[in-house]
Amino acid sequence: MAISIGIARKDREAVARHLSRLLADTYSLYLKTHSFHWNVTGPQFNSLHTMFETQYNELWLAADEVAERIRTLDVFAPGSYSQFAKLSAIKEEAGVPEWKAMVGQLVEGHEIAAATARDTLKAANAAGDDGTADMVTGRLKEHEKTAWMLRSLLK
Template identity: 85%
Template structure:
């Protein structure tokens, strides 16, 4: 069996993957919430929010795959169940259907949480000399910060 030899020690790869697993859980949880809000939004901004949420959940879906594949690149198994994600994320589940303003507010909070998680990934990956993960996590950080800003702007 071939061993993984990408210039990062196994313990460092595992530490990075642990942080990436939290980012994956945040990404998937935010994807699910955004998709639900896309289905259930109502009110005077229905069309624009319905379309915006669709763009956002599609981006999150692709991002989840990118994060999971980075975990696998580090030769660690990626979490992939709701129960695993529930233990790894701090994004709160929404069991009801809030009004559009609360939907937007929750998504702002979710993207801010994911941005903070991406910052932690960057710190651990940088300490491990894992430039590939630093690069990917920096892209995720920028995407979450921009999306939070765009959503926050709707509430002003």
């Protein structure tokens, strides 16, 4: 059955391309945050270990929400590491930095994801896609808030 949600196919595909980048940023940030949760050490261990767990759980749920929105638009969602690596602007961390560098990388990652969300919001608004705009506004606010909270640890 053909999709008929009031958004032209070319517009749905354009929005889905932006959402795919947001999904890649979200998943990359999830992986990095989970790794840092496992590997953090230092005087802030307990608080960072707990904070990172809260953050990676939120990102895991967000990735599903973004992927399902792509599918709602009748486009297939990317789902491999190689696809995410091509789509995401978040740099992979192959080592185990000290805790301050971990926090700094996560601030940077959330700021990148916020910028991607902002671009996605523009595309959704241009397409008249209120459903995506609503979801992405929430993601944007979450990334900005998390970046602020993490940044506060470094002052």
